[in-house]
Amino acid sequence: MTYISKxxxxxxxxxxxRFGFTHRDYxxxxxxxxxxxxxxxxxxxIIQACFExxxxxxxxxxxxxxxxxxxxxTYFLGNSHGFNSVHGRMPSVLTGANLANRDLIYLGISGDGxxxxxxxxxxxxSLRRGVNMVYLVENNGVYGLTKGxxxxxxxxGSKSKKGATNRDAAVDMVMLAMELGATYxxxxxxxxxxxxxxxxxxxxxxxxxxxxxxxxxxxxFNNHPxxxxxxxxxxxxxxxxxxxxxxxxxxxxxxDYQPGEVEEVTQHDGSVxxxxxxxxxxxxxxxIAAMHHLQKSKAAGEIVTGVLHVDPEPDDLHANLNTxxxxxxxxxxxxxxxxxxxxEKFNAAYR
Amino acid sequence: xxxxxxAFPDYFHKVVDCQWACPAHTPVPEYIxxxxxxxxxxxxxxxxxxxxFPGVLGRTCDRPCEPACRRGRVEERNLEKxxxxxxxxxxxxxxxxxxxxxxxxxxxxxxKNGKRIACVGAGxxxxxxxxxxxxxxYEVTVFDQDPRAGGMIRSQIPRFRLPEQVIDEEVGYVIxxxxxxxxxxxxNSMKKLLEEGYDAIFVGTGAPRGRDxxxxxxxxxxxxxxxxxxxxxSVSFGHVSKxxxxxxxxxxxxxxxxxxxxxxxxxxxxxxVIVRSGFDEMKASPWEKEDAMHExxxxxxxxxxxxxxxDSGKLSGVIFEKVEAVYDAQGRRSLVPTGEPDEHFECxxxxxxxxxxxxxxxxxxxxxxxxxxxxMPVVDETTFQSSLPGVLFGxxxxxxxxxxxxxxxxxxxxxxxxxxLCNGEDTRNRPGPMVNxxxxxxxxxxxxxDNDVSNELRHRVPLxxxxxxxxxxxxxxxxxxxxxLAFDEAQRCLNCDVQTVFSSPLCIECDACVDxxxxxxxxxxxxxxxxxxxxxxxxxxxNLSQDLYVAGALKTGRVMVKDEDVCLHCxxxxxxxxxxxxxxxxxxxxxxxxxxxxxxxx
Numbered sequence: 010m011t012y013i014s015k016x017x018x019x020x021x022x023x024x025x026x027r028f029g030f031t032h033r034d035y036x037x038x039x040x041x042x043x044x045x046x047x048x049x050x051x052x053x054x055i056i057q058a059c060f061e062x063x064x065x066x067x068x069x070x071x072x073x074x075x076x077x078x079x080x081x082x083t084y085f086l087g088n089s090h091g092f093n094s095v096h097g098r099m100p101s102v103l104t105g106a107n108l109a110n111r112d113l114i115y116l117g118i119s120g121d122g123x124x125x126x127x128x129x130x131x132x133x134x135s136l137r138r139g140v141n142m143v144y145l146v147e148n149n150g151v152y153g154l155t156k157g158x159x160x161x162x163x164x165x166g167s168k169s170k171k172g173a174t175n176r177d178a179a180v181d182m183v184m185l186a187m188e189l190g191a192t193y194x195x196x197x198x199x200x201x202x203x204x205x206x207x208x209x210x211x212x213x214x215x216x217x218x219x220x221x222x223x224x225x226x227x228x229x230f231n232n233h234p235x236x237x238x239x240x241x242x243x244x245x246x247x248x249x250x251x252x253x254x255x256x257x258x259x260x261x262x263x264x265d266y267q268p269g270e271v272e273e274v275t276q277h278d279g280s281v282x283x284x285x286x287x288x289x290x291x292x293x294x295x296x297i298a299a300m301h302h303l304q305k306s307k308a309a310g311e312i313v314t315g316v317l318h319v320d321p322e323p324d325d326l327h328a329n330l331n332t333x334x335x336x337x338x339x340x341x342x343x344x345x346x347x348x349x350x351x352x353e354k355f356n357a358a359y360r
Numbered sequence: 361x362x363x364x365x366x367a368f369p370d371y372f373h374k375v376v377d378c379q380w381a382c383p384a385h386t387p388v389p390e391y392i393x394x395x396x397x398x399x400x401x402x403x404x405x406x407x408x409x410x411x412x413f414p415g416v417l418g419r420t421c422d423r424p425c426e427p428a429c430r431r432g433r434v435e436e437r438n439l440e441k442x443x444x445x446x447x448x449x450x451x452x453x454x455x456x457x458x459x460x461x462x463x464x465x466x467x468x469x470x471x472k473n474g475k476r477i478a479c480v481g482a483g484x485x486x487x488x489x490x491x492x493x494x495x496x497x498y499e500v501t502v503f504d505q506d507p508r509a510g511g512m513i514r515s516q517i518p519r520f521r522l523p524e525q526v527i528d529e530e531v532g533y534v535i536x537x538x539x540x541x542x543x544x545x546x547x548n549s550m551k552k553l554l555e556e557g558y559d560a561i562f563v564g565t566g567a568p569r570g571r572d573x574x575x576x577x578x579x580x581x582x583x584x585x586x587x588x589x590x591x592x593x594s595v596s597f598g599h600v601s602k603x604x605x606x607x608x609x610x611x612x613x614x615x616x617x618x619x620x621x622x623x624x625x626x627x628x629x630x631x632x633v634i635v636r637s638g639f640d641e642m643k644a645s646p647w648e649k650e651d652a653m654h655e656x657x658x659x660x661x662x663x664x665x666x667x668x669x670x671d672s673g674k675l676s677g678v679i680f681e682k683v684e685a686v687y688d689a690q691g692r693r694s695l696v697p698t699g700e701p702d703e704h705f706e707c708x709x710x711x712x713x714x715x716x717x718x719x720x721x722x723x724x725x726x727x728x729x730x731x732x733x734x735x736m737p738v739v740d741e742t743t744f745q746s747s748l749p750g751v752l753f754g755x756x757x758x759x760x761x762x763x764x765x766x767x768x769x770x771x772x773x774x775x776x777x778x779x780x781l782c783n784g785e786d787t788r789n790r791p792g793p794m795v796n797x798x799x800x801x802x803x804x805x806x807x808x809x810d811n812d813v814s815n816e817l818r819h820r821v822p823l824x825x826x827x828x829x830x831x832x833x834x835x836x837x838x839x840x841x842x843x844x845l846a847f848d849e850a851q852r853c854l855n856c857d858v859q860t861v862f863s864s865p866l867c868i869e870c871d872a873c874v875d876x877x878x879x880x881x882x883x884x885x886x887x888x889x890x891x892x893x894x895x896x897x898x899x900x901x902x903n904l905s906q907d908l909y910v911a912g913a914l915k916t917g918r919v920m921v922k923d924e925d926v927c928l929h930c931x932x933x934x935x936x937x938x939x940x941x942x943x944x945x946x947x948x949x950x951x952x953x954x955x956x957x958x959x960x961x962x
C-alpha cells in the first residue's frame with residue numbers, strides 16, 4: 010500500500026510566476042493522508058496562494074503541532090522551513106520563531122484537536138498577543154487519527170459515523186478568534202478552492218494575527234448523513250457573506266465590478282483586499298455586529314464563510330514589545346554585548 | 361458541452377495515439393508491456409496478427425505511430441529533448457528475442473472451401489490477403505515476376521537495413537499457411553487472368569516504375585545513369601555489385617537515402633544527395649536522412665538538375681541551376697532561379713530517385729476495370745474493390761506510393777471484402793472492431809500495470825562500427841536494442857491504453873484528483889461552449905486535436921473536464937479518489953479480420 014511519488018513531469022504550458030516557478034515548485038512530498046481528505050485540498054490551496062503571491066519559498070516558515078492536520082506541512086512548500094512541534098504547542102513555538110526573526114512569513118497549521126482541545130490556551134494567547142502569522146485550523150470535527158471520536162468543534166446534535174449523537178457544546182473557533190482580537194478572521198471550506206485560495210492570500214498579506222477556520226471533511230470518519238462537517242452538509246448550509254480578491258501592491262486592478270458592489274480594503278503593505286458583498290447587511294469592520302450576525306446564522310443552522318472580520322491597521326506583537334527590527338541571527342557580537350558601560354546603565358535603571 | 365460517450369469505440373481509441381495513427385491499428389502499448397515483461401513470443405504474436413511482418417516493420421516501418429506518441433508531447437519543456445517512445449525498434453526486439461512461434465501460427469487448412477483467389481504481386485499487400493484468407497480454407501495463388509516472394513520488401517530495401525533471413529522467415533510464415541506461390545511468372549493480361557475463373561483477384565503490384573528525368577545528356581550518358589529502384593533491385597538480386605567512386609543521387613525520398621547508402625557500400629567514396637527542394641521539405645523520414653548523413657553523405661538542397669555532362673557518352677558530371685523557394689499569397693511554394701551561376705558537380709554515376717509510378721499496361725482498358733484521368737484504377741477506399749466487384753486493389757497499386765504498413769492495412773481490408781463477397785454478403789457492410797474495457801485494479805494502490813513514470817530519455821539503437829558496416833552490403837547497420845535497453849525503453853511508454861474512466865454518480869467533488877494530477881489535466885468547472893471551457897481549465901487545453909472528456913450530473917452542477925492531451929495514465933487520480941469515481945481500465949481494440957467474425961450474423 011504505497012503510492013508512487015508524484016511524477017516530476019508537468020504540463021508543458023503551465024503558468025509561471027515572477028520567479029519563473031510553476032505551482033508545482035511549491036509542492037511538497039506526496040500526501041499519506043486518506044484518499045480524498047479535505048486537508049489535501051487545503052494543502053493544494055496553500056500551494057496555489059503562495060504561487061500566486063510570488064512568495065520566495067525560502068522566506069516561509071510552516072509550523073504545526075500533532076494530528077492529521079499537523080502532518081500536512083510535509084505535503085506543501087517542500088523548499089520552505091518547517092517545524093513539527095509538540096501537540097497543541099505550535100502557537101508558542103511560532104511566537105518564539107517570530108520574535109527571533111520577524112522577516113519570515115509564518116504559517117501555523119493546526120487542527121481542531123490540536124487547537125480546540127489540548128492547545129486551546131496556546132491558541133488564545135497567540136491571537137491576543139497579535140503575532141503576525143497565518144493561523145489555519147483544518148477543522149473536521151473528529152479525531153481522525155484515533156478512529157473518529159467527536160472533537161471539541163463537533164456541533165451539538167451531530168452524529169458520529171457509528172450513529173452516536175454528540176451531547177457537548179461545540180467550541181466555535183471563529184467566535185473565539187473574534188473575541189480574542191484576531192485582526193483578520195475568515196472561514197473557508199476545503200470543498201471550495203475558488204473561495205479558499207483568496208482567503209489564504211488575504212491572510213498572508215495581512216500584517217497581524219490572521220485566523221482561518223477551514224472546514225475540512227474527514228472522508229474516513231465524518232462525511233456521512235448526520236455529520237455537520239461533510240461535503241454535502243456544508244454545501245447545503247454554506248452562507249458566504251462575501252467573495253474576496255487579493256490584489257498585490259502596484260498590481261493593476263483587473264477585476265471588473267459594478268460600482269458600489271465592491272469594498273476595497275488597503276492593507277499596510279499596499280495590497281488591496283477587494284470584497285464583493287454577498288450579504289447586504291454584513292460589515293467586516295464592525296466586529297460586534299459581525300459577531301452578532303455569526304451567532305444568528307449559527308442559530309439558524311447556517312455556516313457563514315468568507316472574510317468575517319478585518320482590521321486594516323492591526324497591532325502587532327513586535328510593535329507592542331518595541332523589539333529590534335533586525336532578526337536575532339543578523340545581530341553581531343557588537344550589538345549583543347554592548348559593553349560594561351551599557352550594563353551599568355541598564356542595571357542603574359532598576360535601582 | 362455534451363457529455364462524452366465513452367461507449368463509442370473511437371473515443372478511447374483516439375486516446376491511444378499510436379494505435380489510432382497506425383494504419384493497421386496495432387495495439388502498441390499492449391505489446392510494449394509484454395516486451396517489458398520479457399514475454400517476447402506474446403508480443404510478437406500481437407504484432408503478427410495485426411501487421412503480418414513484425415521483424416520487417418521493426419526495421420523499416422515509416423512509423424506513423426511515433427510522431428503521434430503522447431510521450432513526445434509530455435516531454436516538451438520537461439526533459440532536455442522531447443522524443444516519442446522508440447515503438448518501431450521495440451517491435452524489432454519482439455521479433456529478435458522470440459522463441460519458436462511456428463506452433464502458434466494458424467494451421468493450413470487441409471479442407472479447402474472451394475474458393476480460388478489470385479493475388480498479383482507478392483508484396484506486403486498481397487501477402488497480407490493470402491495470410492488472412494488461406495487459413496480460412498481459401499485456395500490462394502500468389503504470382504510475382506521475381507523468383508522469390510516479398511515484393512519491394514525484398515527488391516528495394518537494402519540488406520544492411522533488412523537482412524534476408526528476416527524476409528525469408530516472415531514471408532515463409534505466410535506462404536506456409538498453404539499459399540501457392542508462383543514466382544518468376546509475370547501476369548501479362550488481366551483478361552486472361554479473369555478467364556481463369558478465380559472467385560476474386562487481388563492486385564498488389566505496387567508502384568514498380570521509377571520516374572525518369574528528361575534532361576539533356578540523359579540518353580547519351582545513359583550507361584552511367586540509373587533509375588534508383590531498378591538499380592536497388594539489381595543490387596538486391598546480385599546483378600550489380602559495383603558503382604563508380606563519385607556518385608550523385610538525385611531525389612529526396614527514402615529511396616534516395618537507400619540509393620546513397622548502398623552506393624557507399626559498393627565502392628562509392630564521394631557520394632552526395634542533391635535535391636530540388638529545401639532540406640526540411642524532403643520526403644525522406646528524418647531518421648533516414650540522419651542515417652545517411654551519419655555515413656558521411658552530404659545532402660545539398662535547392663539545386664535543380666539542368667544537364668548531364670558527358671564526354672562522347674562517358675558521364676563526367678551534372679550541371680545544376682540554383683533556386684530558392686518563393687511562397688505566394690496562398691502559401692503555395694514555387695522554386696525560382698536565383699540567377700546565380702550554375703553549379704557543376706563531377707561524378708562517375710548518377711542514381712535517379714525522384715519518385716515512383718504505377719504501371720498498369722497489363723490491364724486491358726476494355727476488361728471492365730475503370731481507370732481515372734491519371735491512369736489509376738478507380739478503387740473504393742473502403743472495400744478496395746474496382747468497378748469489377750471481384751477485382752480488388754491494395755498497397756501502392758491502389759492509391760499510389762505509400763509504405764508497407766499501409767499496404768498491410770489495405771490487405772486486411774481487401775481480405776474482408778473478399779471473404780464477404782465469397783459468402784454472398786454486402787462488402788460495404790463492414791464489421792466493427794473488437795473492443796474491451798476492463799478495470800486494472802488489483803488492490804489498494806495496486807494496478808496490473810507499472811504506473812510509475814520513467815524519466816529516461818529515448819534510448820539510441822546501438823550501431824555496428826562504421827568501418828565494418830560500410831565494407832559489406834549484407835551487414836546490418838543497426839544492432840537493435842538488447843533486452844536490457846528494450847526494458848528501459850519500454851518503461852518510457854505511458855500505457856495510454858489504460859484509460860481514466862470517470863463515474864459522476866460516485867463523485868463527491870473533493871478535488872483529490874485535481875490536486876494530485878501531475879499534469880493538471882482534470883478540472884471541475886462551470887459548463888459552457890467547448891472553446892470557452894478549454895480556456896478556463898487548470899491548464900488551458902490548447903491542443904485541439906486532443907479531445908476533452910466531459911462528464912456532467914455532479915451535485916454542485918459543475919462538470920468534470922479532463923484534457924486527454926498530456927495525461928500520463930499514472931493512475932494517481934484513481935489512487936487518490938476516495939469513492940472509486942475514477943478507475944483505470946484497459947482499452948483493448950483489435951480490428952476484426954476476414955473470417956466468421958467479419959460476416960453478418962445469420
